[in-house]
Amino acid sequence: MKKKLLLALLASAMLLLAACGGEQSADGGEVFEFGAQSYTDPKIAAQIVKILVEENTDHEVTITEDIQASPQILASIDREEFDFAMLYSGEVYNNHFDDVEYSTNSEQTIENAQNLFGEEYDITWFDSIGFKNEYAIAIQGQLQDSEGIETISDLEPLAGDLRLGTDTSWVERDNDGYRGFQDAYGFEFGDVRAMEVSLMYEGIKNDELDVVTAYTVDPQIAEYDLRILEDDAEFFPPYDASLVARNEVLDNYPEVKEIFDNLVDTVSTEQMSQLILEVDLNGRSTEEVAREFLENEGLLN
Incomplete structure (x- = not known):
């Protein structure tokens, strides 16, 4: 009888500890x-x-x-x-x-x-x-210099021939993602590739991409001579x-x-x-x- 009582008390104590949760x-x-x-x-x-x-x-x-x-x-x-x-x-x-x-x-x-x-x-x-750490549209420095592109709207005449690299979540989102971007600016890019951020920067560095959705805090912007375009439609939120x-x-x-x-x-x-x-x-x-x-x-x- 005492043994059963002891076991019952031990079991109750263990349940109480478990209920307290957490490591x-x-x-x-x-x-x-x-x-x-x-x-x-x-x-x-x-x-x-x-x-x-x-x-x-x-x-x-x-x-x-x-x-x-x-x-x-x-x-x-x-x-x-x-x-x-x-x-x-x-x-x-x-x-x-x-x-x-x-x-x-x-x-x-x-x-x-x-x-x-x-x-x-x-x-x-x-x-x-x-x-x-805000989204921004960035392009190769040489593309800006050759085409005189300063704003996102300036991309519209060229967009059909441009390769965009972006992170997966931006493609999938509505309001502040690619679908919302198309509504705000009225154009889409000819080739859109979703990928890891590190691959995105490597892609534009190696001339495999023309445009990327950069993050304004990223050091690759200066390192790879990327140019942030003015968000003239005020699309991207803080x-x-x-x-x-x-x-x-x-x-x-x-x-x-x-x-x-x-x-x-x-x-x-x-x-x-x-x-x-x-x-x-x-x-x-x-x-x-x-x-x-x-x-x-x-x-x-």
Whole structure:
């Protein structure tokens, strides 16, 4: 009888522990999960968060990289599989909400993202971490010089003969993707190729592409003498980068919220571009450049 009672008590204790959920860190804290897209900047941001959380608390952060697009990240946050991420304000116009009013104003777009995503997913969408990573149409420098192209509209007479390289998500999106682009500018490119961002830049460097959907923070723009064209139809929305976190985590662990608050407006576009260059072109690890950045900025104890 005593043996059965002991077993029952042990089973109850195990169920209670399971109900408390979550792994524990080596120091007895929590283990949080950061979901990062396939771009280099969210991978660097993930390392920045990981380093600061692990240096300043008893918690640990694990990182899942190369998530295809923001809807997958948001769905994983909704299922409590991810606790943190870095997302971009312009995502609020990307078919998530039917009644959002489009704006090209950065502050209004961040506010829209904070209100709508915050309510829908029970997250805090922090103010911008400091940099923008916006879509832009870029062409080879020699093409601009020979044809005198300054605006996206200037491409229309040549578009049927041009090869466009872009990332897969831009082709698939409606509002701020290729379909919306065609509606705004009234033309389409003769050859559209969806690919990884690194292959896109290699393609235009090797004269296999004429036009790419560049990201304004990417160092390859200057490295390969690409020219950003004026978005004369004001088609592309602002894409200010912000950290996001589940409210349950922030409520239960204010020390984590303090770290996120302190990261607002700490990484400029120029700084992130240099960090990406170190990773993508110089072959350094995201962890190495993130730690060096934090040390240089005096953000590590």
